Amino acid sequence: xxxxxxxxxxxxxxxxxxxxxxxxxxxxxxxxxxxxxxxxxxxxxxxxxxxxxxxxxxxxxxxxxxxxxxxxxxxxxxxxxxxxxxxxxxxxxxxxxxxxxxxxxxxxxxxxxxxxxxxxxxxxxxxxxxxxxxxxxxxxxxxxxxxxxxxxxxxxxxxxxxxxxxxxxxxxxxxxxxxxxxxxxxxxxxxxxxxxxxxxxxxxxxxxxxxxxxxxxxxxxxxxxxxxxxxxxxxxxxxxxxxxxxxxxxxxxxxxxxxxxxxxxxxxxxxxxxxxx
Numbered sequence: 001x002x003x004x005x006x007x008x009x010x011x012x013x014x015x016x017x018x019x020x021x022x023x024x025x026x027x028x029x030x031x032x033x034x035x036x037x038x039x040x041x042x043x044x045x046x047x048x049x050x051x052x053x054x055x056x057x058x059x060x061x062x063x064x065x066x067x068x069x070x071x072x073x074x075x076x077x078x079x080x081x082x083x084x085x086x087x088x089x090x091x092x093x094x095x096x097x098x099x100x101x102x103x104x105x106x107x108x109x110x111x112x113x114x115x116x117x118x119x120x121x122x123x124x125x126x127x128x129x130x131x132x133x134x135x136x137x138x139x140x141x142x143x144x145x146x147x148x149x150x151x152x153x154x155x156x157x158x159x160x161x162x163x164x165x166x167x168x169x170x171x172x173x174x175x176x177x178x179x180x181x182x183x184x185x186x187x188x189x190x191x192x193x194x195x196x197x198x199x200x201x202x203x204x205x206x207x208x209x210x211x212x213x214x215x216x217x218x219x220x221x222x223x224x225x226x227x228x229x230x231x232x233x234x235x236x237x238x239x240x241x242x243x244x245x246x247x248x249x250x251x252x253x254x255x256x257x258x259x260x261x262x263x264x265x266x267x268x269x270x271x272x273x274x275x276x277x
Contacts, residue, residue: 001052002049002052002053005045005048005049005052006049006100008045009042009045009046009049009095009096009100010096010100010262012038012041012042012045012095013038013042013091013092013095013096013258014255014258014259016034016037016038016091017088017092017251017254017255017258018255019034020034020084020088020251020255021249021251021252021254021255024084024249024251024252025248025249025252028195028249029084030084030087030251032087035084035087035088035090035091038091038095039090039091039094042091042094042095043094045095046061046094046095046096046097057098060097060126061097064093064097064098064126064127064129065090065093065094065097067127068089068090068092068093068097068127068129068130069090069093071089071130072085072086072087072089072090073086075089079216081250082249082250082251084249084251085249085250085251085254088251088254089129089132089133089254092128092129092132092258093129096128096129097127097128097129098125098126098128099120099124099125099128099131099261099265120265120266121265121266121269123266123269124261124265124266124269128261131261131265131266131269132254132257132258132261133254133257134257134266134267134268135256135257135258135260135261135266135267135268136250136253136254136256136257136258137253137257138257138267138268139253139256139257139260140250140253143248144180144181145180147179147180147181147182147183148179148180150183151179151183151184154183154184162175162179163175164211164239165211165238166210166211166212167200167211167212167213167243170212170213174213174215175213177213177215178199178200178213178215178243181199181245182199182243182244182245183243183244183245184241184242184243184244185241185242185243185244186240186241186242187226187229187230187233187240187241187242188240190226190229190242190244191226191230193246194222195246195247196244196245196246196247197217197218197222197244197245197246197247198214198217198222198225198226198229198242198243198244199213199214199215199217199242199243199244199245200212200213200214200229200242200243200244201214201225201228201229202228202229202232202237202238203228208237209232209237209238211238213243217245217247229242
């Protein structure tokens with residue numbers, strides 16, 4: 001029975017996360033109905049599993065959810081997470097607060113066991129949502145490597161300066177941030193794809209047009225920035241290609257982190273263990 005419940009919770013979580021990721025990618029919105037369905041079903045299955053297998057874990061289940069929810073709310077209010085990301089993490093805490101490693105054996109093999117045994121950390125076993133979170137952050141970081149390589153190739157192919165005009169005077173920190181999160185897009189593409197956010201803006205200076213980098217793109221004012229960039233391009237004041245980012249939703253990385261956690265365990269723990277020998 002425990003095996004069936006564990007499999008049901010994993011399947012449930014994967015289904016809801018995949019749908020939420022798809023919805024977030026296509027529309028940058030996830031209906032609250034997703035979490036309204038996910039949360040009570042997850043809670044019901046977890047309570048049934050704990051009551052049948054180990055009722056003594058119920059207090060720790062409550063603690064696990066409370067800590068995860070508090071952390072998710074902090075991430076939301078600090079701007080590190082969106083509302084859907086925080087709700088997803090809380091729902092995961094309801095469904096899988098602990099790694100489903102203790103499910104009964106099937107044909108002598110654990111129903112859930114990561115391929116890399118060394119990657120099973122104490123956090124993975126007792127605070128599974130935080131393993132998913134750390135994996136997702138690590139996966140998100142790999143996208144920075146991709147962007148850096150893409151920008152390097154662009155620089156070699158076009159032989160153009162990476163930061164032209166007044167952008168060359170921006171701080172090193174801003175330049176690095178833009179290099180690892182965005183790439184060059186045509187302003188026409190920015191108009192066609194509302195989910196691509198400009199990483200630069202323009203303003204009229206006393207002598208000439210001033211370009212500046214936008215490190216943290218936001219929905220508010222996006223269209224106004226695109227319009228200013230478009231007018232500057234039409235007037236021949238700037239190149240037709242500007243810095244922008246596709247802004248992949250964190251939910252996609254959370255979903256990947258969830259799958260990685262099930263298959264391979266705690267990747268951060270594995271890397272730390274490898275470095276420490």
